[in-house]
Every structure is written in C-alpha cells, then in structure tokens.
Amino acid sequence: MPALTAVFVAALASTAPGARAASAATGHDMYLCAGVNRDYIVGAKLVTLSGLYRRTAKGEYEHFGPNYPQIFAISFDPRNHKVFYTATINGCVQTSDGGETWRISTSWDMTEPKDVCVDGNAPDNVYLALPDGIAVSNDRGGTWVRREKGLPARGKYTQTIKVDRTRAGRVLAGCESGIYLSENGAESWRKVASATATVTQLQQSPHDPKLWLATTQNEGVLVSRDGGRNWKRIGGLSTEHAWYSVTFDPTHESRWAVCGWQYGIFTSEDGGKTWTARNQGLPDYHGAFRVSVDPDSGRLYFNLWRRGFYASDDFGRSWHFEGIEGGTVYNFAYISKGAK
Numbered sequence: 522m523p524a525l526t527a528v529f530v531a532a533l534a535s536t537a538p539g540a541r542a543a544s545a546a547t548g549h550d551m552y553l554c555a556g557v558n559r560d561y562i563v564g565a566k567l568v569t570l571s572g573l574y575r576r577t578a579k580g581e582y583e584h585f586g587p588n589y590p591q592i593f594a595i596s597f598d599p600r601n602h603k604v605f606y607t608a609t610i611n612g613c614v615q616t617s618d619g620g621e622t623w624r625i626s627t628s629w630d631m632t633e634p635k636d637v638c639v640d641g642n643a644p645d646n647v648y649l650a651l652p653d654g655i656a657v658s659n660d661r662g663g664t665w666v667r668r669e670k671g672l673p674a675r676g677k678y679t680q681t682i683k684v685d686r687t688r689a690g691r692v693l694a695g696c697e698s699g700i701y702l703s704e705n706g707a708e709s710w711r712k713v714a715s716a717t718a719t720v721t722q723l724q725q726s727p728h729d730p731k732l733w734l735a736t737t738q739n740e741g742v743l744v745s746r747d748g749g750r751n752w753k754r755i756g757g758l759s760t761e762h763a764w765y766s767v768t769f770d771p772t773h774e775s776r777w778a779v780c781g782w783q784y785g786i787f788t789s790e791d792g793g794k795t796w797t798a799r800n801q802g803l804p805d806y807h808g809a810f811r812v813s814v815d816p817d818s819g820r821l822y823f824n825l826w827r828r829g830f831y832a833s834d835d836f837g838r839s840w841h842f843e844g845i846e847g848g849t850v851y852n853f854a855y856i857s858k859g860a861k
Contacts, residue, residue, distance in 0.1 A: 522609025548817050549855040551576040554592040554607070557848035558827065573607070573620070574845065582844040586620045593647045596639045596647070599660070602856050606647055606662060608634040613649055615662045618834045626662040636682045642689035646706060650679035651745065655694055657707045671710035673698055687730045693749045695720030700735060704751055714752035716740050722763065726818070727771040734777065736764035742779055744793060757796045758787065766811045772819035776836060780809035788822050788837045802826060813853035824850035 552577075557569040572589040574582045591610040598604035603619035612627035613634060627634075627649070636650035649656040651819035654669045654677045669677060676698030685691035690706035693713075700714040702725070714720075735743040741760040743752045757763070762783040770776035770827065777793055780786045785800035786809055799838035808826035815822070821837055824830040830850050832843040 548858055549815070550858055551815070552854040552856065553582065553830075553845065554595055554851040554854075555651075555845050555848045556590055556592075556851065557845060558590065569847065571848075578855070586616075587623065589614075592849075593634070594636045594638075595852060595854050596637045597639050597854070597856055598639055598644050600644055604661070606637045606639065608637040610679055613637060613647075613658075613662060613665070624660070627656065627665050627831065631656050631665060635680050638682050638684050638692075640684045640689055640692075640706075641686055644683075646690070648682050648684065648692055648694075648707065650682040650694065652678050655679055655682065655707060655710075659706075668703075668707035669709065669710070671703075671712075672696070672701060678719065680719050680721050681723045683725060685730065686725060691748075693723050693733065695723050695735060700743075700749070700752060713745075713750055714743060718763075722766050724767050724769060726769050728769070728774045734767045734769070734779075736767045736779060738763040742767060755793050757794075759784065765809065766813075768812050768814050770814045770819055770821075770836070771816040772814070776814075776819075777813065778823075778837070780812045780820060780823060782784045782808060782810075782826075785809050786812060786837060788821075790836065797837075799833070801838075802840040803831060811850050811852065816855050822850075822853060 529635050545590055553574040555574055556571040567621050570584040570588050573586045574584050577583055580769050592607045594608040604617045606613055606615045610633050612625050614623055614633050616623050631651060634649045634651050637647045640646040640766055645660055645661050647658045654667055656665045657668045658665045678697040679694050681695040683693050692703045694701045697719040699712050699716045700720055701710040702713045703710045716737050721736045724734050731746060731748045732846045733745040734750045740766050742755045742758050744755050745752045764779055764781040766777040775790055777789045787796045788799050789796050810826050811824040813822045821833040822830055826849050829848050830843050831840045831843040833840050
C-alpha cells in the first residue's frame with residue numbers, strides 16, 4: 522500500500538453525508554479512522570480531510586480533530602469517553618477533552634503504531650502495536666515501556682493488539698510471525714499460532730468471549746474457541762491472497778464477515794461453516810480493507826481502498842454508498858451513548 526506523508530495539513534472542512542439517518546439514532550456513537558487521499562499528490566490544490574470522523578444524529582460523517590493523513594486505530598477510556606488514544610504514523614496521539622487538544626505521548630523510538638487498545642478492566646493500561654514490537658503504558662499514556670519478553674528477535678512486527686474483555690491483563694497480539702498471548706499484562710508472551718506472514722486483525726466475539734477470529738496474509742482466516750490458546754484455519758476460505766479484516770455481527774450470533782484485497786467481501790450466516798461472496802452491487806475493484814457491523818442495527822459496512830465505504834442492510838445481498846468519498850477507512854469504532 523502506498524505510504525502517506527506524515528504531517529499535519531491545514532485545510533477547509535468538507536464532510537461526506539451518510540445515506541441513512543435512521544441508523545444514527547441508535548445506542549452507539551460511531552467513529553471512523555479514515556485517510557481521504559484519492560488523486561492527491563504533494564503540492565496539488567485538491568483539499569481533502571483525513572483523520573477522525575464521527576457519525577452525526579443526521580447520519581452524516583463529520584471530520585473532527587487535526588487533518589492528519591494516517592490514523593490507524595482509536596481506543597476509548599471506558600470511564601470517560603472524552604479520553605481516547607489513537608495509533609498514528611507519529612506515535613500514540615491522545616486527547617483528554619474529546620479532541621479539543623492533543624499530544625503525542627510516545628517518544629521518537631515508538632512511531633508508526635498500527636493499533637492501540639485500552640484494557641477495559643484496568644483502563645490505566647494501554648497497549649500499542651509497533652512495527653518493532655509492543656509498548657505498554659500503565660499510567661494512561663504518561664509513560665511508555667516496551668514489553669517484549671517472549672517475542673522473537675525477528676518477526677515481532679505487530680499489526681493488531683486486543684485485550685480480552687473478560688480479564689485484565691490478558692492480551693493477544695498479531696505479529697508477522699504469528700499470534701502471541703500474554704496473561705500478565707504483557708510482562709511475558711508466548712506464541713499460540715505460527716504464521717509466515719503478518720496476522721492482520723484480531724477480533725473477539727461479542728457473544729462468546731472464548732471465540733476469537735484472526736485474519737492473516739497467507740494462512741487464511743483462523744479461529745480459536747478456547748480464548749485464543751489454540752487456533753485452526755477456517756475451511757472454505759482461500760489462503761492464496763491476504764485477508765485484512767474480520768467482524769462479528771453483535772445483533773446475530775451466527776453472522777460473520779471477512780474481507781481481503783483480491784477477494785472482496787465474504788459472509789457466513791452459520792458461524793463460519795459456509796461462506797458466500799457478497800460483491801454484487803459493489804465496484805469491480807475489490808481493494809477490500811475493512812469490514813464492520815453496527816451493533817445497534819446490524820448494518821454491514823465495507824471499505825474499499827480509496828473508494829469510501831458501503832453499507833448493506835441485508836448482510837451483503839445489496840449495497841449502497843455510505844460516505845467518505847475517495848477515502849480509506851482504517852478502522853471503525855462504536856461507543857455507547859449512555860457512557861460519559
């Protein structure tokens with residue numbers, strides 16, 4: 522994927538409306554990490570807005586915070602949702618006032634993280650996936666230390682990191698050499714699945730906390746049914762090309778979706794036993810990067826690289842363009858409106 526310039530860019534605001542206002546009037550706020558850079562080159566007069574977007578009550582997607590070319594992930598403090606952390610090309614950039622002010626909390630030797638995750642059961646603790654390992658903060662981003670005991674000297678590039686929602690300090694990390702598990706707040710790690718190329722995403726089921734899915738660049742899609750201790754490849758999905766993203770439907774236990782660069786999007790409605798390609802109605806270009814499901818409506822979202830994102834209200838049988846024209850959605854996040 523092409524690299525983007527790592528600078529703040531001053532620009533005029535313009536937002537892309539969503540197609541359905543009804544889905545916004547729900548129990549969760551929706552946030553997106555997006556880079557809007559289609560047809561942009563340095564020095565061009567074309568004005569784009571990248572960084573963070575949130576869905577408004579009218580179903581539109583408004584930009585907020587700095588115009589920042591690459592924000593890969595976002596994670597919120599469950600005690601106060603004005604406090605959140607982002608993984609950016611410059612490091613962990615965080616805010617404590619809902620995005621009014623920001624600071625880079627990591628040092629010069631911790632840049633280009635691809636993921637960030639707050640421990641929901643111990644929210645002072647934040648985990649960061651780095652190109653050369655893993656960093657942890659135990660004081661809400663005040664200080665960061667590397668926690669890499671058990672990771673290999675080579676092969677510790679980390680693309681994705683997730684904390685088990687059932688237990689503080691239980692963390693899974695997807696690296697270029699496999700999946701690693703820590704049960705002591707990253708004090709030590711052990712390999713639980715091997716890979717010869719990067720593990721691209723990890724997801725824990727909202728219905729069964731012991732059920733996890735992982736996408737990989739050349740091992741297909743993996744499943745664990747014992748909390749991430751053991752993994753096996755899911756049948757019916759190719760290993761020829763990379764898979765980038767997988768999701769569960771929080772409104773329907775048996776619905777899963779996965780996407781990949783050459784494949785487009787596939788869905789299962791029987792808990793992964795069978796899979797169906799759901800690309801009809803989408804552009805022929807299948808540069809699939811992220812897939813997600815709205816926890817309130819069950820609406821399926823699907824991003825195409827530099828083509829914005831699409832929505833389906835029938836789990837992929839039909840699609841409509843949703844928003845972020847010319848953009849790539851690096852991640853989706855949903856936060857309960859009832860929280861602070």
